[in-house]
Each structure stands twice: as C-alpha cells, then as structure tokens.
Amino acid sequence: MASDLPAGGQRAGQPAATSSIVNAMSVDIEEYFQVGAFETCISRDHWDSLSSRVDYNTQVVLDLFAEKNVKATFFTLGWVADRQPSLLRRIVGEGHELASHGYAHDRVFTFSPDQFRADLDRSKKALEDAGGVAIHGYRAPSFSIGKNNAWALDVLAEQGYRYSSSVAPIAHDHYGWPEAPRFAYRPIAGQPLIELPITTVKMAGRTLSFGGGFFRLLPYDIARRAIAKVNNSEGQPVVFYFHPWEVDPDQPRVANAPLKSRLRHYVNLGRMRAKLARLCDDFAWDRIDNTLKVTSDVCVTA
Numbered sequence: 001m002a003s004d005l006p007a008g009g010q011r012a013g014q015p016a017a018t019s020s021i022v023n024a025m026s027v028d029i030e031e032y033f034q035v036g037a038f039e040t041c042i043s044r045d046h047w048d049s050l051s052s053r054v055d056y057n058t059q060v061v062l063d064l065f066a067e068k069n070v071k072a073t074f075f076t077l078g079w080v081a082d083r084q085p086s087l088l089r090r091i092v093g094e095g096h097e098l099a100s101h102g103y104a105h106d107r108v109f110t111f112s113p114d115q116f117r118a119d120l121d122r123s124k125k126a127l128e129d130a131g132g133v134a135i136h137g138y139r140a141p142s143f144s145i146g147k148n149n150a151w152a153l154d155v156l157a158e159q160g161y162r163y164s165s166s167v168a169p170i171a172h173d174h175y176g177w178p179e180a181p182r183f184a185y186r187p188i189a190g191q192p193l194i195e196l197p198i199t200t201v202k203m204a205g206r207t208l209s210f211g212g213g214f215f216r217l218l219p220y221d222i223a224r225r226a227i228a229k230v231n232n233s234e235g236q237p238v239v240f241y242f243h244p245w246e247v248d249p250d251q252p253r254v255a256n257a258p259l260k261s262r263l264r265h266y267v268n269l270g271r272m273r274a275k276l277a278r279l280c281d282d283f284a285w286d287r288i289d290n291t292l293k294v295t296s297d298v299c300v301t302a
Contacts, residue, residue, distance in 0.1 A: 021231040023238040024196070025065075025072035025285040026165065028139060029058055029080055032245040034105045036142040037261035038254050044104070047079075050252070054080055055087050057248035062090060064247075064273060068280035072096050073288040075139040075165070078103035078123030085130035092131045097287040099137030100127055107144035108152050108166070116155050137288060139241075140166035143198065146177040150187070157193040163292055165239060167197040170209050178207065183236050194292060199238040201226040211241045216268045220275050227283055237291060240279075247273045 031054045033042050042050075058074075065072060074091050076098060081088055092098055102108075103123040108116060124135050138161050145152045145166040156164050164187075169180040180197060187195045200207045203226070208214075210223045227238050245251055249269040254262070 021235075021237050022284045022286050022291060023227065023231070023240060024288045024291045025070055026139070026239065026241045026288060027058075027061060027072055027074045028101055028241060028243050029054060029074055029076040030101065030105055030141075030243065030245070031080070032057075032248065032251045032265075033254065034077070034079075035243075035245070035265065036105070036107065037265055038257055039105075041254060041256045041258075052083070053248055053251050054244065055084050057244035057251070058087055059090075060247050060273065061244050061276075062094060062096075064276060064280070065096070066094060068277065070280050070285045071287045071290070072285065073099050073137060075099045075101040075137070076127060077101050077105055078126035079105075081123075081126040081130040088127065088130040089132070092133050097137065097289050098127055098131045098133055098135065099139065099288070100124055100135050101139050102141050105141040107142050108140045109144050109146070109149045111152075113151055113155055116152055117159065120155070120159055136162040138164050138166065140164070143168040143175040146175065147179065153187045153193065153195065157188050157191040161193060163194040163196055163288065165196045165198065165241075165288065167195055168200075168209065169197045170200055170207050182207070196239050196288065196292075198241060199230060199236075201229055211239075212243065212246075213264055215240075215242060215275065215279075216246050216272050217264070220278060223275075223279070224282055231283070238283075239288070240285075242272070242276070247276070 031052060033047065033050050074096055076088065088098060100120070100123045103119050103126065106119060111119060127135050138156055140152070143166055153164060167180045168176050169178060169182050170176045171178045182197060182200055184194055184196045187193065198209060198211055200209050210226045215223050230236050230238050246269060253266070
C-alpha cells in the first residue's frame with residue numbers, strides 16, 4: 001500500500017514506521033452486550049431492554065479520529081443500523097467507510113449457506129438504508145470464517161462483496177485459521193474477492209495477534225514494535241481492529257459472565273483511548289477500501 005502520506009510522530013528510541021506504508025484502521029461496531037464472550041449469559045430477547053452505549057462510545061472514537069485526522073472502516077451490525085441511523089450518517093459524513101459486520105453478531109459457522117445469504121441481505125439493507133452508501137466490505141463476527149466453513153467466502157464473492165476481513169490466521173480458543181495466509185490474498189480462483197486477514201506477527205516462533213483485546217490488555221510498546229516489524233521488515237501494511245466498547249470504562253458490568261470473559265472484557269478500558277491516540281500518532285492509517293486500491297494489484301490467490 002504505497003503512499004506519500006507521512007507515517008506520523010515518532011518517540012525517541014522507537015523503531016521508525018516506514019513512510020511509504022499506510023495501514024488499515026478498522027472498528028467493529030456492536031453493543032457491549034453483543035460480544036461473543038457474553039452470548040451464553042445475555043439473552044437476545046433482552047437486548048432492547050438493556051442500556052445502550054454504542055452511540056456514546058462510537059462518538060468517542062469518531063471524535064478521536066477527527067482530532068487525529070484518521071479515516072477508518074467501521075464494520076457495523078445491521079441491528080445497530082436499525083436503531084442508530086444518525087450514528088451511521090455521522091460515520092459516512094466524516095469520510096469513513098461503512099461496511100457490514102452481519103446483522104446480529106451471529107457467528108458464521110452457525111449458519112447454513114442460505115442462512116448466511118439471508119443475514120448478508122438483511123444487514124446490507126439496514127446499513128445502506130441508514131448510511132445512504134453502498135456496502136462493499138464484510139467482517140464476520142468473532143472472525144468466524146475458518147477452514148471448516150470456507151464456503152462462506154464463496155457466498156461473499158457470489159453476493160458481490162469486494163473484500164472480506166474475516167479470517168484470523170492464529171490459533172485462539174474462540175476463532176482462528178492458523179493455516180491461512182497472513183496477508184491479503186484472493187481466496188477463490190477467478191474471483192475478485194480479496195480477503196484481508198487481521199494482521200499477525202511472528203515472534204519467538206509463534207504467530208501472534210496484537211489488535212482488539214490483545215492491544216488493550218498488553219503494553220503499548222508490544223503493538224508498536226509489532227506494527228513497525230510488519231511495516232519495515234516484511235514491507236506489509238497492518239489491518240488493525242478494535243471495538244468502541246473498549247473505550248467505555250463506564251459501561252454496565254455483566255456480573256454473571258465467566259471470570260475469564262470478564263477479565264478479557266473489562267481490563268484496561270480506561271487506558272484504551274490514550275493508547276489509540278498514540279497509535280494514531282505513531283503510524284499512518286486509512287480506511288480499508290482506500291488501501292485496497294493498491295493491495296488488489298499485488299495480492300495473490302491462495
């Protein structure tokens with residue numbers, strides 16, 4: 001993803017970001033109670049009775065991006081679009097990309113192909129009605145496209161999506177496709193669909209992720225060094241992601257969630273905005289569809 005954009009500020013002693021690399025910033029918009037970690041302890045029948053925080057915490061993210069002059073891709077649930085159309089209009093109005101995160105955060109491996117098509121149609125209609133723009137990108141909830149349901153990529157190609165960012169090429173207790181390519185590729189021969197996996201880094205013989213909860217839980221320097229390594233040593237852009245609820249320390253607590261889920265969800269919420277601000281300063285970022293203009297010319301078929 002070559003560009004003339006500057007790479008952002010640099011602190012003493014840190015590895016420099018490569019000025020020609022522009023990374024892809026992405027945000028997965030969902031309510032705090034819709035995350036996969038809480039799906040067994042919060043009934044969907046109760047969603048509309050719970051305190052909504054998605055408008056507030058996404059506005060915080062939008063304010064930060066406006067301050068830092070960062071454009072991003074917002075993968076948004078159709079469920080949110082139906083309830084917060086003004087939020088989607090602000091996202092589009094400020095120059096960000098609007099993309100699909102499915103309708104109600106169902107993991108793709110719970111669908112049949114026909115059910116997946118129906119979910120894509122429902123979410124696309126909700127997003128386009130609210131945002132007033134065409135939807136070309138998709139991210140599976142909880143990165144739930146893997147080796148055993150790779151058919152979902154065929155459905156996305158069939159439905160005309162330009163790209164997916166649904167594969168996590170790591171081993172994780174909730175998701176992962178460790179054998180998948182680490183960088184942008186065409187998953188289906190003869191089809192223009194591009195898969196942009198969440199970026200990982202090779203460290204100490206392991207493949208590690210540093211976005212989302214990993215970024216929030218671990219020291220900032222780990223992510224900074226990982227991004228610089230991918231940019232400088234491998235010459236590749238990073239696809240970074242996080243959730244707006246991660247900048248919201250005042251969100252209600254789900255007391256009956258498992259301890260492991262509560263630790264993952266609540267630790268360092270109060271520090272996340274400041275870490276994101278540093279990230280915006282230290283590297284160059286853009287929305288995914290803009291970075292695709294370069295990626296599509298060089299990525300290969302898996």
